[in-house]
Amino acid sequence: MDERWRADLALWGIPDEIAARARTNPWGHSPARFAERTDRALAEPEGPTRARIAEALPEGGSVLDVGAGTGAASLPLAASLGELIAVDTSAGMLAELESRAADLGVPLRTLVGRWPDVAARTPVADVAVAAHVVYNVPDLAAFLAELSGHARARVVLELTERHPMSWLNPLWAHFHGIVRPERPTVHDVIAVAEALGHRVRHEERLAPLSRFATLEELAESACRRLCLDAERADEVVAAVVRLDMWPVPRDRWFTLWWESK
Ligand SMILES: C[S@@+](CC[C@H](N)C(=O)[O-])C[C@H]1O[C@@H](n2cnc3c(N)ncnc32)[C@H](O)[C@@H]1O
Numbered sequence: 274m275d276e277r278w279r280a281d282l283a284l285w286g287i288p289d290e291i292a293a294r295a296r297t298n299p300w301g302h303s304p305a306r307f308a309e310r311t312d313r314a315l316a317e318p319e320g321p322t323r324a325r326i327a328e329a330l331p332e333g334g335s336v337l338d339v340g341a342g343t344g345a346a347s348l349p350l351a352a353s354l355g356e357l358i359a360v361d362t363s364a365g366m367l368a369e370l371e372s373r374a375a376d377l378g379v380p381l382r383t384l385v386g387r388w389p390d391v392a393a394r395t396p397v398a399d400v401a402v403a404a405h406v407v408y409n410v411p412d413l414a415a416f417l418a419e420l421s422g423h424a425r426a427r428v429v430l431e432l433t434e435r436h437p438m439s440w441l442n443p444l445w446a447h448f449h450g451i452v453r454p455e456r457p458t459v460h461d462v463i464a465v466a467e468a469l470g471h472r473v474r475h476e477e478r479l480a481p482l483s484r485f486a487t488l489e490e491l492a493e494s495a496c497r498r499l500c501l502d503a504e505r506a507d508e509v510v511a512a513v514v515r516l517d518m519w520p521v522p523r524d525r526w527f528t529l530w531w532e533s534k
Contacts, residue, residue, distance in 0.1 A: 274461075274468045275414040281457040282411055285436060287500065291449060295500035300409075304343060304365040311343040311373060313482070318349035321476040321528040322404060322431040326350055329400050329427035329532075337398035337423050339388045340406030343369040346431060347402060351377040358398055360384045360391060389419035397423050401533075404431035408457075413465050421471065424533040434459045434477070434525040440484065441498055443516045444509065448499055459527045471531035480524040488519060 287299055314323075326336060326347070333355035338347035341359035343366055348357070357379050361367050367383045374381040384391050388403075389412070401424035403416075410416045420428050433439075435458050442453040459475075466473045485491040491513065492506035501509065513519050 274465050275412070278413045278457055278461055278465055279411045281454060281461065282408070284454040284456075285438065288449075288451070291451075291500050295497075296502065297497050299498050299500050301497070302342070302363070302366070304363065304369045307343045307345065307366060308369045308373075311345040311348060311369070314345045314349050315351075315373070315377075320481065321478065322346055322402070322429055323349050325427070325429045325476075325528055325530045326400050326402055327353065329429075329530075330354075331399055331426075334399035335396075337395065337401040337420075339401065339403040339420060340409070341370055342366045342405075344373055346404035348373055348377060348379065351379050354379050356380045356382065356398075358382045358384070358396055360386065360388055360395060362387050389415050392419035392423065395423060397425060399426050400424055400429060401427075402429045402431075405433070405437065407432055407462055408436050413462065414469060417466055417471075418469055421469070421531075421533045427530055427532055428471075430462065430527075430529040432459055432462060432527055432529070433480075434527060437524070438498060440518075440521050440524075441495060443518060444495055444499055444512060447512050447516065448501060459529070463529060466529065466531065473529055473531050475527055475529045477525055477527045480526050483523050484521050488513065491519070491521065 327350060330353055332353055335356040336347045336354060337358045339360045341361050359367060359370055364385050384395055401420045445451045445453050463473050488510050492509040495509045496503050496506055
């Protein structure tokens, strides 16, 4: 199961000759963009992920947020949080999270590092959450096993149904003649978690927001992801219109959860 996941994910790799042309990291995430997402989640806390964390969190309890980014999945629980433990490979993301946690008065411990590598020096929490991280994780079984091992009550995952870069697939074919994979999907994540012995429950919905507010925003992102120079943004816009890709349909988001006892 885990080997299949690893192999399917590896097929998303960008061919070396294309990656060599990239001026910026095609897989990079912008802390500023994620901070906007967190601010929206704080202004209007909602959704099944928040509800599933809240119902397992004792008053004043702790949450471990792995791949926390700027805190979109955990900071909306601020009112009942006794401690937030945030793990991320990106110090830039954690800096945005830190300033928001301070404003909200949430006691915070941060660890810069890759999960599960930093698991041994991470404290156990009541609830462990990882939102929009697993498609970045080749060693999924170890990632999930350590998450469960660090949750006294419940593990909650949030993820898109398909790989989050799937919306770009027609543009990969158009600009590079490359057919991108269909797998893995959320159903593979469920299978890996079940193989670890968990009874996985899930809830799905449309993403609360569309990916891009404007075609210009889309083109900027697509140029980076496709390793195209930013000057080709107009070409990307023309292709998006011709391929009938605008507006980009909203993703389906899944919340998965299981009890860790
Ligand atoms: C798409 S962002 C999601 C951030 C946040 N959870 C949210 O829902 O807005 C993914 C984050 O996970 C981090 N990340 C990816 N793989 C990781 C890993 N194995 N261990 C720790 N952090 C990871 C990235 O640096 C990034 O901040």
